[in-house]
Amino acid sequence: KLVDVSAEMPACDWSPGCYLGFLGPSMGLAVDRVGTVLVAYHAGISPQSPQQLYIRASEDGGLTWSERRQISSQDPAVNNAFPAVAAGPAPDDFRVIWQDDRIREQTGWNTWYRRTTDGGQTWSLPVRLSNQPFGASYKDWAGYAFPYGDYLELEVGDDGTNYAIWGEGGSYDGPGGTWYTRGQENR
Incomplete structure (x- = not known):
């Protein structure tokens, strides 16, 4: 499907913007084998x-869309960011990972996972992927201090195995690292 046919950027008058923070909106998108599209986004x-x-x-x-459904924590004080979406091997099977700070500690950011097998109508309970309290100076029982969410990805193998990778750190400037996990959920 053709998405854009423009040959050059349109003429624009640019002006300085205002920096509201690191956690600007982003989204993830996946299409299952029968053509269902699922997007996850934070707003x-x-x-x-x-x-x-x-x-x-x-x-x-993508001609019509379902009503939006919140799949993050219901606490309005929690920051959610950087979703990634992958389609599983069966129709209507989607998995989402993202980062949030629901654990209200200085190091309370974590990477979370949820799955739907009915195209987004219902979801598994959230699973904390970043549950290792050791391995780096910026990690403890609560999580990590800063999300490097633009370094976050999710893939699903033909057998349904999830492969997740994400960046995390002690601050915007580091130190930080990349973490990886894989596995299948028991449903």
Whole structure:
């Protein structure tokens, strides 16, 4: 499907923007083997408020979309960021990972996982992937201090195995590292 036919950037008048923070909106997208599209994205309900994680699904190639569903913590004070989506081997099977700070500690950021097998209608309980309290100076029982979410990815193998990789650190400037896990969920 052709997405864009423009040959050059349109003329624009640029002006300095305002930097509202590192956790600007982002989204992940996946398409299952029968063409269902699922997007996960984070958005705030008011300016500069913590952003919640939502999903929408489309069964007609993106012409129409389901109502948004929140799949993150229901706590409005929790920041959610950097979703990645992957389609599983069966129709309507999608998995989402993201980072949030629901554990209200200085090192309370973690990477989380959820799965749907009905195209986004219902979801598994959240699973904390970043549950290792050791291995780096910036980690403890609560998690890590800063999400490097633009270094986050999820893939699903033909046998349903999840492969997740993400970046995390002690601050925006580091130190930080890349963490990887794989496995299948018992459903």
